Every structure is written in C-alpha cells, then in structure tokens.
Amino acid sequence: MDFLQPKSWAEALEARAALPGGLPVAGGTDVLVALNFRRRHPPAIIDLGRVPGLDEVSADDGWLRIGAATTYDRLMTALPADFPALALAARTVGSPQIRHRGTIGGNLGTASPAGDALPPLLAAGAQIEVASRAGTRRIAAPDFFTGPKRTVLAPDELISAVHVPRARGPQQFAKVGPRNAMVIAVCSLALALHPDHRRVGTGIGSSGPVPLAATEAERFLEGVLSAEGLWDAPRPLSASVRADFARFVTIAARPVDDVRGTAAYRTEALRVLAGRVLDWAWADYCRTGAR
Amino acid sequence: MRLHLTVNGEPRAVDDVGADESLLSLLRDRIGLAGTKNACEQGECGSCSVYLDGTLVCSCLVLAGQAADRDVVTVEGLAPPGTLDPVQQAFISAGAVQCGFCTPGLVLAVDDLIRRVPDPSDEQIREALAGNLCRCTGYQKIIDAVHLAAEGAGNGHHGH
Numbered sequence: 001m002d003f004l005q006p007k008s009w010a011e012a013l014e015a016r017a018a019l020p021g022g023l024p025v026a027g028g029t030d031v032l033v034a035l036n037f038r039r040r041h042p043p044a045i046i047d048l049g050r051v052p053g054l055d056e057v058s059a060d061d062g063w064l065r066i067g068a069a070t071t072y073d074r075l076m077t078a079l080p081a082d083f084p085a086l087a088l089a090a091r092t093v094g095s096p097q098i099r100h101r102g103t104i105g106g107n108l109g110t111a112s113p114a115g116d117a118l119p120p121l122l123a124a125g126a127q128i129e130v131a132s133r134a135g136t137r138r139i140a141a142p143d144f145f146t147g148p149k150r151t152v153l154a155p156d157e158l159i160s161a162v163h164v165p166r167a168r169g170p171q172q173f174a175k176v177g178p179r180n181a182m183v184i185a186v187c188s189l190a191l192a193l194h195p196d197h198r199r200v201g202t203g204i205g206s207s208g209p210v211p212l213a214a215t216e217a218e219r220f221l222e223g224v225l226s227a228e229g230l231w232d233a234p235r236p237l238s239a240s241v242r243a244d245f246a247r248f249v250t251i252a253a254r255p256v257d258d259v260r261g262t263a264a265y266r267t268e269a270l271r272v273l274a275g276r277v278l279d280w281a282w283a284d285y286c287r288t289g290a291r
Numbered sequence: 292m293r294l295h296l297t298v299n300g301e302p303r304a305v306d307d308v309g310a311d312e313s314l315l316s317l318l319r320d321r322i323g324l325a326g327t328k329n330a331c332e333q334g335e336c337g338s339c340s341v342y343l344d345g346t347l348v349c350s351c352l353v354l355a356g357q358a359a360d361r362d363v364v365t366v367e368g369l370a371p372p373g374t375l376d377p378v379q380q381a382f383i384s385a386g387a388v389q390c391g392f393c394t395p396g397l398v399l400a401v402d403d404l405i406r407r408v409p410d411p412s413d414e415q416i417r418e419a420l421a422g423n424l425c426r427c428t429g430y431q432k433i434i435d436a437v438h439l440a441a442e443g444a445g446n447g448h449h450g451h
Contacts, residue, residue, distance in 0.1 A: 001309070001310040001311055002310060003292055003310035003354075003356045005356065005359070025354065025357075027352075028352050028353055028354055028357065029334055029349075029352045032313060032334075032351065032352040032353070032354065033332070033333045033334065033352070035311040035313075035354075036313060036332040036333065036351060037332070037333070044310070045310050045311060045354065045356075047354065047356060047357055049357050094334065094422060095334075095337065095421045095422020095423075096347060096400070096403070096418075096419055096421075096422060097334065097337060097340055097347055097348050097349045097352075097400075097422050098334055098349065098352070098422060100346045100347060100348055101348050101349075101352060101353065179421075180421070181418065181421030181422070182335065182421055182422055
C-alpha cells in the first residue's frame with residue numbers, strides 16, 4: 001500500500017488520476033475506522049493534509065466558499081452568522097477530538113445518509129465543488145448523493161469545496177440520538193428560511209438512502225407565508241400550519257428499520273423535530289426579520 | 292516508509308511504518324509509549340487522546356504518516372519525568388482514578404479544556420469530556436478533579 005502526501009492541489013489531482021483506487025483522506029475520522037477494522041484495503045492512501053488552502057473559508061459576493069478540509073471545530077466557530085445550520089450541526093458531531101479532525105469534505109466523501117453536515121447543505125442551497133485534472137464542476141447538494149455511501153464523484157475527482165449563499169434568514173438544525181454527544185443521528189432535520197427569495201429550504205438526515213429535501217413541506221410553507229403576507233409582517237404561525245408542515249416533512253422521509261431505530265420511530269421523531277425547528281426559526285424571524 | 296516526528300519534545304525517526312498504520316500504533320508498538328491507551332480504535336472512547344501540533348485528537352484516527360514532521364505530546368510528556376502535572380495531581384486528590392485505563396486520555400482532555408476555558412462550568416466540562424468514556428463510571432469524581440485542577444490553574448500553578 002502506497003502513502004502519498006501531495007504538497008499542492010495540482011499534485012493531489014495528479015495522484016488521484018494516477019491511482020483511481022486510491023483512498024483520499026483528510027481528517028481521517030471515518031477512513032481510519034475502516035482501516036483499523038480491515039474493512040478497506042486500498043492500493044494507496046492519498047493524504048490531503050499537506051495541501052495548502054484546502055481548509056480556507058472565504059466570502060465573496062454574498063456566497064461562502066468552505067474548503068473541503070475545513071474541520072467541524074472551525075465550522076462551529078466560523079459560521080454561526082453566515083451558515084448557522086451547519087455551525088449547529090457541526091457542534092453535534094462526535095467529541096472535541098473528532099471535531100478537531102473531521103472535515104466537511106470527509107462527510108461528503110463518506111456520504112453516509114446520517115452525515116450531520118449534509119442536511120444543512122440541502123436546506124441552505126449549497127453546491128459541491130469537485131475537481132479533476134480536466135477542471136472543476138459544481139453539483140447542487142441534492143444531486144451529489146446517489147445512494148448510501150455513494151456519490152457522483154468520478155474516480156479521478158476530489159472534493160474541493162462547498163459553496164453556499166450567506167444566510168439572509170434564520171436557520172436551524174436538530175438531531176435525535178441516544179446521547180447528547182458521540183452519536184450517529186437516528187434522524188436529523190435542517191431548516192433554512194430565505195426571505196430574500198421568499199423560499200424555504202429543508203434537509204432530512206438519516207431517514208432515507210440519501211439526505212432528502214422535504215420539497216412539499218417547503219412549497220407548503222412558502223405558500224402560507226406568501227399568501228398571508230408573513231414574510232413582510234411576521235406573526236406567530238397557527239397550530240394547523242405547524243402540524244401540516246411537520247406532516248409534509250414526514251411524508252418526504254423514506255426511513256427504514258435499522259440498528260439505530262425503527263422507521264416508525266424516525267417518522268414520529270421527524271414530526272416532532274419539524275415542529276421544533278419551525279418554532280425556533282420562525283420565532284427568530286419574528287424577532288429579527290431578514291438580514 | 293521512514294517517518295520523522297517529534298514526540299514529547301524529542302525528535303524520533305521510525306522505519307518501516309505502514310501506509311495504513313495509525314499514530315496510536317506508532318506510539319505504542321514502535322516507540323514504546325504505552326501511556327496512550329488502545330481500546331475502541333474507532334474514536335468512541337478517547338483513551339488514545341494525544342496532542343498533535345497542540346490539538347487534541349484521537350491517535351487511533353490519525354494515520355502515522357499524517358504525523359510526519361509534526362509535534363506529538365502524549366500523557367508521558369505532560370510533566371517532566373518523576374513529576375506530576377497539576378491535572379494529574381488533581382485526579383489523584385479528587386479520587387478520580389479507579390482502574391486507571393481512561394485516565395491518560397481524560398488527563399489530556401482536561402488539560403486541553405483548562406487551557407481554553409480556565410474556569411469551566413459543569414456543562415462545559417461535560418461537553419469537553421463527552422468523547423472520553425470511563426467504564427468504572429467515575430464521572431462525578433472526574434468532574435470534581437476538573438474543578439480542582441481549574442482552581443490550581445487560577446492560582447497560577449498550572450502550565451508546563
């Protein structure tokens with residue numbers, strides 16, 4: 001098994017193209033578990049830890065660019081204003097030790113349906129930037145995942161960054177698990193209000209083969225907010241709006257029974273989470289409005 | 292591969308390191324520093340916690356090669372030989388050591404917490420130590436030890 005440690009992005013893309021079966025590693029918090037338990041035997045390991053700039057977060061023209069090697073610890077501290085749902089989700093990942101190493105690019109590359117960073121990417125309208133020697137392309141977050149632990153990433157491509165519009169309204173994230181830390185989500189839900197476009201974004205985690213957007217819930221809430229003039233003059237939502245939004249969220253989920261929970265439990269938990277994240281986000285919007 | 296790194300302030304060169312070998316295995320099996328414990332090998336227990344360039348990490352989840360030319364500090368490097376770091380002393384004074392297996396990882400996690408938050412609340416302690424499991428379940432004494440160590444740090448006795 002070869003160990004490559006490219007010193008530049010160009011070198012990393014060369015290595016990736018030369019070794020299509022090579023396993024890229026950034027923080028290693030997922031990859032090392034697979035290696036320690038001999039679940040993976042790649043012909044080569046490509047360590048991206050020496051590529052300069054891969055962990056940079058920058059803002060330009062209303063958009064953020066989050067480098068693929070940005071750790072959860074950094075996401076927690078750097079993004080509360082510009083991408084609050086991701087900052088909240090990052091804080092629920094593992095432990096301090098895990099958050100110091102684990103990266104958003106790693107979460108995308110592993111592509112577990114339970115990846116905590118993924119529902120916020122869907123809710124906020126993020127795009128995934130991937131690159132090969134041939135160039136760079138951007139993929140809308142919902143189109144990046146093709147199945148459990150499967151993505152559209154080609155064998156010669158690496159994940160380079162996440163692009164996302166800076167938050168113009170409230171965002172929330174909630175997750176269910178048996179402990180308050182160190183848990184893989186039983187289910188999770190992100191919600192983003194986009195008052196500038198009068199849109200609503202959602203992302204459901206760990207309740208389907210891929211992270212899912214609750215499209216009908218989004219359209220339903222947009223319809224209510226527009227029809228009742230609530231974007232401009234926000235006031236508390238009715239109990240029936242809250243209940244209908246939550247019901248549309250559960251309809252979008254495609255949960256299964258597995259070791260972490262049953263499909264029935266996940267559906268009920270998502271219904272509860274949907275009501276909560278809507279309460280929190282809407283209370284925030286009533287207080288502060290659009291940014 | 293041949294690997295150069297600094298462990299507890301001492302430059303080390305290690306030969307024949309495997310591409311998929313962990314930093315934990317490098318420290319314990321090749322360098323012979325057994326203070327860093329090996330338990331879950333999946334980042335669940337925190338017993339293998341070390342500093343990598345000053346950042347607290349699970350050494351079971353870092354490739355040995357990723358530590359090349361880096362600075363590693365293990366529990367053995369916290370205080371000079373024959374002496375105790377204030378956090379280690381606080382664990383003894385508070386009765387926070389039972390079987391002792393989780394202690395090295397916890398001592399490093401507490402050291403990291405107190406460097407960042409000199410007088411942590413119980414909630415901050417619980418969040419900071421969430422990744423360190425004590426199977427003796429001696430958590431209350433461990434929290435007592437953190438407060439004790441923080442008092443020492445507040446009095447200027449902490450640091451190395």
